[in-house]
Amino acid sequence: MTDLSMAKKSGTAAFDVEAIRRDFPILDQQINGKPLVYLDNGASSQKPIAVLDAMDRYYREMHSNVHRGAHTLGDRATSAFEGAREKVRAFLNADSTREIIWTRGTTEAINVVANGLAGRLKPGDEILVSHMEHHANIVPWQMVAERTGAKVVPIQITPQGELDPDSFNSLLGDRTRVLALTHVSNVLGTVNPIAPLIEQAKAHGVITVIDGAQAVPHFQPDVQALGCDFYVFSSHKLFGPTGVGVLYGKAQLLEEMPPFQGGGEMIERVSFERTTWNVLPYKFEAGTPPVAEAIGLGAAIDYLGNLDRNGMEASENALLTRANELVESVPGMEIIGTASQKVPVMSFKIAGLHPSDIGTLLDQQGIAIRTGHHCAMPLMDFYGVPGTARASFAFYNTLEEVEQLFTALQKIQRLFA
Ligand SMILES: Cc1ncc(COP(=O)(O)O)c(C=O)c1O
Known part of the structure; x- marks a missing residue:
């Protein structure tokens, strides 16, 4: 089976993220001089024009x-x-x-x-x-x-x-x-x-x-x-x-x-x-x-x-897989939450950096994530951390955005950790 026919079978070829992004006007803007990369979907997701x-x-x-x-x-x-x-x-x-x-x-x-x-x-x-x-x-x-x-x-x-x-x-x-x-x-x-x-x-x-x-x-x-x-x-x-x-x-x-x-x-x-x-x-x-x-x-x-739900799931899984692959590229980065069944939500810490500093430094590069206790203080106590940084993806996020997040984290780690 060719790659393309496999992709079609899994529904990914039918799931055109770039076309979907055009339904979400808020995504098309610059933040701090950089294209917005919105990875705070767990807190609140963006709205399509239809809404x-x-x-x-x-x-x-x-x-x-x-x-x-x-x-x-x-x-x-x-x-x-x-x-x-x-x-x-x-x-x-x-x-x-x-x-x-x-x-x-x-x-x-x-x-x-x-x-x-x-x-x-x-x-x-x-x-x-x-x-x-x-x-x-x-x-x-x-x-x-x-x-x-x-x-x-x-x-x-x-x-x-x-x-x-x-x-x-x-x-x-x-x-x-x-x-x-x-x-x-x-x-x-x-x-x-x-x-x-x-x-x-x-x-x-x-x-x-x-x-x-x-x-x-x-x-x-x-x-x-x-x-x-x-x-x-x-x-x-x-x-x-x-x-x-x-x-x-x-x-x-x-x-x-x-x-x-x-x-x-x-x-x-x-x-x-x-x-x-x-x-x-x-x-x-x-x-x-x-x-x-x-x-x-x-x-x-x-x-x-009206979306292809299988394609959506495959696309979201691909985001999480790519993010997991890139963790090693940031020295001292550790994922909190490695369950076998996960939605594309990635909580992490980086040795030597406070989560809120990670959030602020990412924002300067146009990347929106959430930091803090995420209204789950008993869970923070369980992991012995005051808070985490969290990137949470939606179906309109792209693999390029995952890579931008990690390029930014590498830079932050080099300069500040
Ligand atoms: C798992 C979970 N439960 C409850 C809530 C509370 O939702 P809301 O603030 O919309 O009432 C949230 C919000 O982050 C959540 O993630």
């Missing part, structure tokens, strides 16, 4: 509040907004749009769930999280544990940055009520084998909550195949706008949970004697929702749906 246009069209042609208009604009806005919910449902393969709740993002979604499950928790109960969680999947559970007397217990990880199966097996038990686990680590890039863990947890009657914030930009989860009870993510990491996110929850559990906030939209009937709740999903959507943002997220999902 910008969808939101612009909404404001120009149909802006109005949703669900209450006795007029045409209200109907148009409602139908675009509810259409976006259906797109999210299809993206996750949820059973019904009743199970798709708009939130402000992953953080708020986890808070909704933690608050909603508080009534089921009592002293001595345990909430399993992992040592690689983002603070968004630790702190809400600590807050609810404080209220209920339950305990947050971390599953240990291996030095490579994988969940330790022995730790998981020994901790999952009669006291476990909730398993709150990240699908993909924002620091390590580890893809956790959540399907068998969910299955094991369910066999113990444990409620499963999956933080999909770093998973959805790289692959499409199927919540019914996974069998999880809750799955959450943020639009802004999925090439959609800020200010909106998604809580998927099994309808029965959502029915049983109390609402998170009170106000308009989430009620059925209000009187001073007794107020009753609206049906799903509105019971969890108090106040005017993020209409333009939800529509923008719907457009991002449509955009992704």
Whole structure:
């Protein structure tokens, strides 16, 4: 087989990164006199024109509040907004749009769930999280544990940055009520084998909550195949706008949970004697929702749906492979997180250099990465570092950009380490 036919078979030939980059106008600019190399996608990814246009069209042609208009604009806005919910449902393969709740993002979604499950928790109960969680999947559970007397217990990880199966097996038990686990680590890039863990947890009657914030930009989860009870993510990491996110929850559990906030939209009937709740999903959507943002997220999902997903995955894997090959070219560079299953996220340190200096010096060369604790302080403690530098790639990044990153790191190491 020729190289080209092999490439076609794997889908890489069909995945034209240069053409895709033209859909992202922000990428075409100079920063500090150099072409922008945007490698901070784990923090927030860039938006294609299709998303910008969808939101612009909404404001120009149909802006109005949703669900209450006795007029045409209200109907148009409602139908675009509810259409976006259906797109999210299809993206996750949820059973019904009743199970798709708009939130402000992953953080708020986890808070909704933690608050909603508080009534089921009592002293001595345990909430399993992992040592690689983002603070968004630790702190809400600590807050609810404080209220209920339950305990947050971390599953240990291996030095490579994988969940330790022995730790998981020994901790999952009669006291476990909730398993709150990240699908993909924002620091390590580890893809956790959540399907068998969910299955094991369910066999113990444990409620499963999956933080999909770093998973959805790289692959499409199927919540019914996974069998999880809750799955959450943020639009802004999925090439959609800020200010909106998604809580998927099994309808029965959502029915049983109390609402998170009170106000308009989430009620059925209000009187001073007794107020009753609206049906799903509105019971969890108090106040005017993020209409333009939800529509923008719907457009991002449509955009992704038109990409060759196999080609995208192959292209992202090629970025990570090239980055791993180049590590040796920078003396003193060490990767943190070497799991066998990873998305293209590379946390690293360089001997003699502080991560924040690496970030500043790269920025001077037009290269955007993230440095610091990445909202994962327990993980930083595990590795005994105050922070790391992190390059996180998206499907619109190129092999040339990976090489530019390493050329810049070599220069920095020579001059400053
Ligand atoms: C794994 C993970 N969970 C949760 C969050 C929080 O997301 P947001 O700030 O959009 O609520 C992030 C953001 O970096 C994340 O990476």
